[in-house]
Amino acid sequence: MTTIDTRARQAVKAMATLTYKPGKPIKDVQRRYKLSSVIKLASNENALGPSPKAVAALRKTTGQLHRYPDAACAELKAKLAKRLKVNASQIAVGNGSDELLVLALRAFVEPGDEVVVAEPTFLIYALQARASGAKVMRVPLNNLRYDLPLMRAVVSKHTKLVFIANPDNPTGSYVTKRELEEFLRGLPEQVVVVVDEAYYEFVDAKDYPQTVSYVNRAPVIVTRSFSKAYGLAGLRIGYCIARPSLIAALEAVREPFNVNRLAQDAAVAALDDRAFLERTRRMIRQGRAYLGLELAQLGLRVVPSVANFLLVELGPKASQAAQALLRRGVIVREMSAWKLDGFVRVTIGTMPENRRFIQALKEVVG
């Protein structure tokens, strides 16, 4: 790791040791362990591949790649607005929903302002808040769930932004309608709440809040993704919904051509691919039940999940177990970067992938 230049901002220089480590690519594991077949259950990707309608759409437009993308994402916004029953002025589109999180920090947070995050949770919140020079207030999970009453108690007159992942990653747990409403009630005037719903499409729970319905009443920004349910992680596209004045703040800091042309075309087509979305949801529901049962039979603790992945406790040897799974061609995510020692996160795959994971796990922990 190269030392960060002395010319960098103080907050950036302090980041030297912090880097995000993505899931291991299939190719690397094949090469390293000389395996012909490797399955990746490490990055919560869609095991069914990308939406076929999306792929068909972008094959048509590859000849136009010399043209800049639509800076306004007008077609996608119009379609989302209709679908979500909001106005197009209530939507912003990002280079993945990751970018929208950064735009929120750039729009609302001055160096020294406080940003409230859970710990652990999606790592990008704290990483990017630190990069912005914010004071990051970390609120521990309670029994691997967001502790909203405690997060609410930490909100002060210096708080500008709160990040809530719902469902949460990497636990797969969720915040209920009642918990969220209590959190939002009487929030100080200057606070903006980002609710990250990257896994929204997988949730079946009845007490899961329809957060989009709050955006006109509360300073809430709801972010969503095409990476997971629609299988478009490689293209980078996400969106958010909020009141128009909050969207205008995000738009003021956004680069005009932040969303590439193919991602826009693919997302428009993916929204029509209801059959693919249903197949995906069915796969996740079935895989969640199967894996829950098998893991319970192995005597392993599994955090109840409403998302497309499971957080599984393997105990003190979790790290070695993940290595042993790698050698068997199964990539899962070690949780040490999240300080969740003893756990691994497993993305729900196709049934053959799930079975192969369970088989390999039995060899490893048996």
Place this chain on the structure above:
Amino acid sequence: MTTIDTRARQAVKAMATLTYKPGKPIKDVQRRYKLSSVIKLASNENALGPSPKAVAALRKTTGQLHRYPDAACAELKAKLAKRLKVNASQIAVGNGSDELLVLALRAFVEPGDEVVVAEPTFLIYALQARASGAKVMRVPLNNLRYDLPLMRAVVSKHTKLVFIANPDNPTGSYVTKRELEEFLRGLPEQVVVVVDEAYYEFVDAKDYPQTVSYVNRAPVIVTRSFSKAYGLAGLRIGYCIARPSLIAALEAVREPFNVNRLAQDAAVAALDDRAFLERTRRMIRQGRAYLGLELAQLGLRVVPSVANFLLVELGPKASQAAQALLRRGVIVREMSAWKLDGFVRVTIGTMPENRRFIQALKEVVG
């Protein structure tokens, strides 16, 4: 335009009236003026389309779009490093070179720091510097060229970043090796200089500096683009070269999956498409000569350009002339947003496009 939320940062709220207006899309002009054939010479895109090798490469990988892109852009960096004779640790890759400009601001500039830019020049420098809360020091062009001695005089102990477009957009003029070297000599310790070479591949001038050769001696970040010469504007991919410690600062603020998968694959393939690059350069050279001659015969002032566009003075009626060209199916860029009243910017197209522009212009100004 919606009012920006009161919760936004002071610098962001002050931006309400500033928005970047892209070139008009072909479809909109077709619809508006009921035209079957429209040519767009407004956004400095490559009239030959995208690199065919790039398109072929990405058609192969559309099936893998459910996978996250390589967060490290390892293959592209390795290829660029070899080509440019630098180390991979001296390269960062962005969602277009636009993003690299923003990363430089986020890495080096605190609110209140000074950022030096020319006026007019590429609009994103000042827009994004303002969004960062920087104090933007605007240095007028001298005879439509960067006035580096004056910019150097404006650099103070509060200056953190200087943006130099070379070649410049929208003038097409360039800064010479001697001018740049004088500017860099004895620069205060804390200053970082971003040299934006988005149009690098089009330059033939002998006294144009090979700025990459300075990166080990001076705190210079050289940004380049695949949007122009390689025809990949729609995919969003650019890169920069600098000393490893400056790259490390950019990496610290970068989102891990900022560059989409198709853009990475296409860029790798485009670097091998030397035939396409040569065809593009030839087209620009020929078009530049042809348009220069024709415009001179019309008695119009043309700024000497080393890029793939020309800044043309049409006089007080430039705005109406641009409108009249639109009705004839020719989109050029009005320059009022740059405060260059009386000018239009014309992208050099294919020879049939160039001829159609000249024909339409004759009807309009004749």
